[in-house]
Amino acid sequence: DAKTTQPPSMDCAEGRAANLPCNHSTISGNEYVYWYRQIHSQGPQYIIHGLKNNETNEMASLIITEDRKSSTLILPHATLRDTAVYYCIGAYAGNNRKLIWGLGTSLAVNP
């Protein structure tokens, strides 16, 4: 599975968009990009995933570059409750054994 690289920490002002980058230069054509987040001491929570096209749901938007070497998770209007560690994972949809979670990006949303 693809290894991803994320900045260890980021800050964002409340109400502003939070843009979290992820590099996945070794991702293969059939590997999806998944985003999860983990709010302090809780289990990770699914946010969004995509393969080639940009995706949007009620939580976030996912922008994947055309060469699929990187992506950006966008929280359009960050709130204090979005403070969490965000994980970007490259994986085949049907693979559950070799998922590499990494350390993620710790996002602090400030008032």
Added chain:
Amino acid sequence: DAGITQSPRHKVTETGTPVTLRCHQTENHRYMYWYRQDPGHGLRLIHYSYGVKDTDKGEVSDGYSVSRSKTEDFLLTLESATSSQTSVYFCAISEGQGLGYGYTFGSGTRLTVV
């Protein structure tokens, strides 16, 4: 999280004692997983199950065993706890194999081995 519960939430145990953690789901999902999370490491898979009595090892399975006698319950046992097994343990479930089906995680069990 709704549909998945872990017990106990916190446990302190002594080195050398057996410990069993329980994961219970009400979603009737086929796949269940046990992960551990430690500072400086991402989530690491210990064991997973793809059905009743069907289990397989993950990347950090040494010192752990699992059992699944019912769809809804997945037990993780530390036969003889060691200090290196102090960690936060998360259970997860999925309807199918892999992240493509989405993982739902429990709230975790914080285990301290003294």
